[in-house]
Amino acid sequence: MNSICVFCGARDGSRPVYRDATVELGRALAREGIELVWGGGHVGLMGTVADAVLAAGGRVFGVIPVFMVERELEHRGATEMLVVDSMHTRKAAMAERAEGFIALPGGFGTLDELFEIITWGQLHIHRKPIGLLNVDGFYEPLLAMVRHMVDEGFVKRENLDLFCVGDTPEALLAAMSTWQAPVDDWVAPPLTSQQG
Structure with missing residues (x-):
């Protein structure tokens, strides 16, 4: 992988472990020569990951909507910054580049971005690896909910393979480097004459 899009919070979170893991990830991306693609902000973990990549000599490509630029949330040190008209355009541009x-x-925005990109993988809109950096068990409640959706018949069990989970940046990047897109026909089977 030459570029990875990182979804993360515009806040730092309540504990230093989140910022520490973000710095580790930024350094790992730079060390591996992987360009950071991110939401272009200088605040919270968004700013932290970009700063860490840049400090380690890496490249960062930001995509930010114009209304955030107007609120002075734009990271001024980005290697390259694309200003777009909307949040929808932002997500599409990041997905295309990464x-x-x-x-x-992160918060609602991070989950929005994560689940959209997982859904796009499920629908075969892309065949790119997706990883969750499970910092100090942060994503355990979410993973439990996903397993519950499987148990309740709303998600196919094989779709759990649409993403990787790792506790450290190194472990996650290693898992993503060997990830293979699951073979799955996401379309529901057609109704038979007896069902319809």
């Missing part, structure tokens, strides 16, 4: 995706801890 060869993989990692979700760090």
